[in-house]
Structures are given as structure tokens and as C-alpha cells.
Amino acid sequence: MITKFEHLGIEAPKGVLLYGPPGVGKTRLVQKIAELTNSHLTVVQGADIVGPYLGESEKKLRDVFAQAQRKVTDHRASILFIDEIDALAGNREKQQQGNVGVRVVAQLLTLMDGVESRGRLVVVGATNLPNSLDPALRRPGRFDREVHVDVPGTEARLAILRYYTRGMALGDDVDLHKLAGLTSGYVGADIGALCREAAVAVIGLQLKEGLSGDQAVGMREFTEAMKHTVPALRRGLAIDVGDTRWQDIGGLDELKQTMQRVFDWPQNHQAAMHRLGVHPVRGILMYGPPGCSKTTVVKALAHQEEVSFFSINGASIYSPYVGDAERTVRRVFRQARAASPSVVFFDEIDAIVGKRQQGTQGDAVQERMLSTMLNEMDGVEATHGVLVVGATNRIDMLDPALLRPGRFDKIVYVPPPDHAARMAILRIKMRAMPADLSNADVDALATRTEGYSGADLDNVCREAALLALRHDIHATSVGWGHFEHALGVVEPSLTAQVMLPYNQAHASFGG
Structure with missing residues (x-):
């Protein structure tokens, strides 16, 4: 491979940056590449490099590079894998001058610039937060390539399930294709945890009831295990919607049918919608008097459709620190896209992005929040399986920019019960x-x-x-x-x- 680069008169990549959600398989990918290419692999955790004493972190980093360089031979390449590289190479503009983090980034840049065995020594970094890295690392000549390791789709989840269950005694009722469909938003580590939880349930039953050790893991164990296995992408921001069903909500039959169509049709009738040139609804805004089940309807939708549910309200996102609220909204949308199909629910949305009041002190905050919301909602267009739902008692207090077609495509009045x-x-x-x-x-x-x-x-x-x-x-x-x-x-x-x-x-x- 190196000779092919030399024949073309170009240099082989010096570094590769892998980024994606935690547990998605970045580390396993590097291990497999090293195995397939018969390369030496040196693994270091970013946090392990940073030390408390002056110059200690820089020395550790130099030693690691030297160790990886010594493993380079004429017939065998060397891979230096820095996991969680954001822990040692954060943006220097956000750190104080002279801080250990600033010195470590400078040392890392020097060492990467000094790599001479291009193609023989490859530096691979992995992170969940690529935008937190110092920009100097991401220019050509350092990390020449950036690869997004995405959340596995249905077929990939099926392959991962087969991998983790290859040595398990499975019951005849186990349908891995069905499990792959039910585990939307699960990454490789989550699926591994799910399989372990199902197996542990069988072992627990054997010990409790004194059964022999030849019981198989059935579909029931997997279904129960899913209740206790929270996917990494849903932790922190996604919430449990409980077991609310459509039949638990009295009245509102037309609204329930609308919500089902809006979410279900793009998932199950894509060809029909494409044939007629119908674009999926991006967002639904429900408005009406309080206490009329707006929130309950959205939770029932998420439960019935078995999708990830992210809920935001003013109290949960606003903080005294500038930019925190906008970061939270971006993070919610990022996780919702990764965990799709999903529902992003803005409760009391008028308290989050109310109508702008020119000349008031709060106008700057409203401007930033509105801009963030509009950008994220516009980004939903290219994302299959993310539905944005807003609920408000005061639709007249919402900024008109949110009510234009293409944001909240459907506006639904939720009346008092007749x-x-x-x-x-x-x-x-x-x-x-x-x-x-x-x-x-x-x-x-x-x-x-x-x-x-x-x-x-x-x-x-x-x-x-x-x-x-x-x-x-x-x-x-x-x-x-x-x-x-x-x-x-x-x-x-x-x-x-x-x-x-x-x-x-x-x-x-x-x-």
C-alpha cells in the first residue's frame, strides 16, 4: 500500500480521527484494523497521559510516540491509538495560558509534525466530542482523515446481535430480526449489555428454582432485559415515557390518528409517500388550554411506537451561563438524530422561544435560542425518523419564524373535552x-x-x-x-x- 502512494508521488495519511457516540465501536474498529493489517498496536487513554507534575504529561506523550515508532519495521506498520483524545487535546482558546492542557496540545502537534514514517506509523485518535479538539490538530498534515463512526442501522444491529449471541443457547422463539428492529438507538456496547442481561436472567432463574443448566435464552428474557438496558444515547437527556397507551387517553380520537399517521407513515410507507411526492411532516405544534392531555398524547405516541423520547422545557435548559441553553438544545437534537426514530418534545415551548421583544434585555437570549432552534429544525429535514413536537397554551406568544411552513408543518388545536x-x-x-x-x-x-x-x-x-x-x-x-x-x-x-x-x-x- 505504501508503494502505491509513493508511485503516485503523494504522502500516505499521517493521522486518522474517529468520532462518534460512546460505545459505537471505535476502539474495536482500530483493533480489527490492526489485526487485519498485521500492524503493531499501541493503545493509550487520553486521560492517562495528563499528570500533576510540571512536564510529566509531555514526557509521557513523547515516550508513547517513541514506543510506537520503535515498533515500525520494513514489513510491519505501527498504529498509535489515542482513545478519548479530547481529554488531552482540548481547544487551547478555552484554556488559560501556561495550563498543562495548552502545553500538552503543543507537544502533541510537535510530535505529529515530526512523524517521518508516513504510512508506517499512523496515529489514530478517537473522541465523542470532535468539536472540543484544538483546531490545529484537525488540519491536513496531522489528522488527515476524519471518519464518523455512526450508530448502527437495523442490518448492522442484526450482525452485532449475531456476534454476541453466537455462543448462546437461544430458544426457538428468539427472532433476531425482530430484536434488531426493537433496538433502535442501541450501539454495539448496548447490544452486548442487552445479551448479557438476558443470559443473566436465565442463570438467575436456574439458581432460584434449582433448574438444570440447559435452559435456553428466550424472547421473553430479551424483552425483559430491554426494560433494564438503557441505550447510551438515551441516558441523561432521553426520558422514560412510562406505559401510557392510546386507550388510556379519553377522547382526542382525531389528534391520536393524526399523530400516528405523521409518525408511522414515513416509517412504514416511504415508497407510497415518495411516489406521490409527499414529504414527511417535520414538526407538529399542539396548542390549547392546559390540562387537556397534550403531553400525555406525545408520551403515548413514543410508547406505542417504541421510539426514543427527548423532552425539553424552559426549566430544564436555562442556566445563568451564556450559551448553556443553546448547547443543550443542540445536544438533544444530536442525540435524537443518532437514536432515531425518535421524538423531540418541547413542552411549554413559548417559555423557550417566545416572541422576540425588540429593545429588551432578554432579546439577545431569545435571538440565540430561536436561531439554534431554527437551525436544528431545518437540519431535521435530512434526518429520517425524527419528529419535533411542541406544546403550548399560548400560541400567540410564539415567534412567527417558528410557525412558517417547513418548521412546524402541522398546527393542531387541542380542545377541552366535550x-x-x-x-x-x-x-x-x-x-x-x-x-x-x-x-x-x-x-x-x-x-x-x-x-x-x-x-x-x-x-x-x-x-x-x-x-x-x-x-x-x-x-x-x-x-x-x-x-x-x-x-x-x-x-x-x-x-x-x-x-x-x-x-x-x-x-x-x-x-
Whole structure:
């Protein structure tokens, strides 16, 4: 290979930078390349280079390069692999002059410039944070090539599952193709952990029940293991949506169908949409009065579709430090793209990117947040399987730039529950409550709760149950009288006066 470069009169690459999410297989890739090319491999962790004493870090770095250089022979190349290189080569502009990090970066640049055995000694760096590296390292002549090691797709996950289960006794019901589809967002390390968790469950069952050691790992063990194995890409930012299902939400049938179509069709009917020139919906904005299940609908969508769910609200992202909020939004979108199919949910989005007020002190913050949001949402267009959902009670407070087609393509009004919806909500609430009510009683209760939101109805049922317990701690049912009393305690939150601005907004924005 070296002679081919020499024949063309060009130099072989001196360094390669691998970047991608943690656990995706960067280290394993380098190990395999060294094995396939019969090259010597020297591995060092970036954090291990940095020492507390003056000059110690630079000496360690020189020793590592010297060690890798000594392994170069006429017939065998040498690979120096620096894992987590960002730990020792951070951007010098963000460090104080004279700081150990500045000196280490300078030493690393000198050593890479001094590599003479091009093609014989190759320096490979790996990082999860390529943008945190000093820019000088990423220019030609140092890390000549940058390779993005992406999250595995379905076929790659199937291959990884086959690799980790090759020595396992699998039950006849195990469908690796199905598991590959269920493990969206899992990297290689996550899949390895999933297989170990499933095997450990079988071993635990053998020990607990005194079974013989010939039990196979079945689909049930894998399904249970998935509940305890959180993919690396979902940790920290992704949240658990619980087990909310569509049938747990009373009413809103049209909204539920819309959400299913918007998310399901691009996943399962791509050819049909492409044939008719239909582009997938990039974002949905739900607006309406509070307590009407906007958040619950999004969580049910994520649960039913078995996708990653990332939730952002003003309280979770704003901080006193300049730029923190924007970084958090970028990080959420980056992880959502890597873990797709996924849903990014902005709760109370008006508190995050409200309408800009010219001449106010908060305008600079709003400008930065809005710019970040627009850039990230525009980037969703090229990403298959990421749906952005916003929820707000005050659509009139959102910046018009967000409401243009191409950002939130679909605007949906979530109304207060009507009579039929209130009946459905009450019946759902009463599934777990031994309510001594006839169908006519439930109908009458729905009639008397005009102006009650879903959250209000939940409070009515809770108050009725508490009253029954106050009357008799051994009570086994909740009767009509308890509900009548609860209606006197819990007042409707969606009165005609409260609904006036929402009705006006509905007339203006539609949906």
C-alpha cells in the first residue's frame, strides 16, 4: 500500500480521527484494523497521559510516540491509538495560558509534525466530542482523515446481535430480526449489555428454582432485559415515557390518528409517500388550554411506537451561563438524530422561544435560542425518523419564524373535552377505581362537568375516592354521593372567560 502512494508521488495519511457516540465501536474498529493489517498496536487513554507534575504529561506523550515508532519495521506498520483524545487535546482558546492542557496540545502537534514514517506509523485518535479538539490538530498534515463512526442501522444491529449471541443457547422463539428492529438507538456496547442481561436472567432463574443448566435464552428474557438496558444515547437527556397507551387517553380520537399517521407513515410507507411526492411532516405544534392531555398524547405516541423520547422545557435548559441553553438544545437534537426514530418534545415551548421583544434585555437570549432552534429544525429535514413536537397554551406568544411552513408543518388545536370525551375520560379513571355508578350516572356526571379539563376530572375522581375513605377507611367502593361532593370541591378550570383567548387563537391559527 505504501508503494502505491509513493508511485503516485503523494504522502500516505499521517493521522486518522474517529468520532462518534460512546460505545459505537471505535476502539474495536482500530483493533480489527490492526489485526487485519498485521500492524503493531499501541493503545493509550487520553486521560492517562495528563499528570500533576510540571512536564510529566509531555514526557509521557513523547515516550508513547517513541514506543510506537520503535515498533515500525520494513514489513510491519505501527498504529498509535489515542482513545478519548479530547481529554488531552482540548481547544487551547478555552484554556488559560501556561495550563498543562495548552502545553500538552503543543507537544502533541510537535510530535505529529515530526512523524517521518508516513504510512508506517499512523496515529489514530478517537473522541465523542470532535468539536472540543484544538483546531490545529484537525488540519491536513496531522489528522488527515476524519471518519464518523455512526450508530448502527437495523442490518448492522442484526450482525452485532449475531456476534454476541453466537455462543448462546437461544430458544426457538428468539427472532433476531425482530430484536434488531426493537433496538433502535442501541450501539454495539448496548447490544452486548442487552445479551448479557438476558443470559443473566436465565442463570438467575436456574439458581432460584434449582433448574438444570440447559435452559435456553428466550424472547421473553430479551424483552425483559430491554426494560433494564438503557441505550447510551438515551441516558441523561432521553426520558422514560412510562406505559401510557392510546386507550388510556379519553377522547382526542382525531389528534391520536393524526399523530400516528405523521409518525408511522414515513416509517412504514416511504415508497407510497415518495411516489406521490409527499414529504414527511417535520414538526407538529399542539396548542390549547392546559390540562387537556397534550403531553400525555406525545408520551403515548413514543410508547406505542417504541421510539426514543427527548423532552425539553424552559426549566430544564436555562442556566445563568451564556450559551448553556443553546448547547443543550443542540445536544438533544444530536442525540435524537443518532437514536432515531425518535421524538423531540418541547413542552411549554413559548417559555423557550417566545416572541422576540425588540429593545429588551432578554432579546439577545431569545435571538440565540430561536436561531439554534431554527437551525436544528431545518437540519431535521435530512434526518429520517425524527419528529419535533411542541406544546403550548399560548400560541400567540410564539415567534412567527417558528410557525412558517417547513418548521412546524402541522398546527393542531387541542380542545377541552366535550361530553363524549368526558365520559371516556371518566370511564378510564374508573378502571382502577371500584366506582358504584351506572352508565346513566357516568353520563350525568359527564353532563355536570362542562368546562372541566382532563386534569380536573382526574382531581374529581381522586377527591371522591378520598372522601369515601374519610367516611370509612374500609370502604370498598366510591358512590354517587362522593362524586357529587367532589364536584363541589373541584371547580372547572376552563370557564367561558378562561376559554375566550383560546377560542380567539383557534379562530386565528386554525388546527
